[in-house]
Amino acid sequence: xxxxxxxxxxxxxxxxxxxxxxxxxxxxxxxxxxxxxxxxxxxxxxxxxxxxxxxxxxxxxxxxxxxxx
Numbered sequence: 001x002x003x004x005x006x007x008x009x010x011x012x013x014x015x016x017x018x019x020x021x022x023x024x025x026x027x028x029x030x031x032x033x034x035x036x037x038x039x040x041x042x043x044x045x046x047x048x049x050x051x052x053x054x055x056x057x058x059x060x061x062x063x064x065x066x067x068x069x
Contacts, residue, residue: 015041017036
């Protein structure tokens with residue numbers, strides 16, 4: 001399953017690893033994950049719908065809803 005319209009920006013290596021685990025567990029392999037130390041926690045931008053989500057739990061919930069719909 002491909003989701004090229006997403007950018008997942010994370011604050012540090014630990015959150016980066018959590019983000020990689022999250023997208024991998026949902027069988028998503030082409031979301032761009034970028035580390036940026038100026039980010040508070042994490043955010044995901046869905047370019048197609050023009051929506052930005054903040055926080056790992058909200059991001060995970062959003063991606064799960066897309067995968068399972």
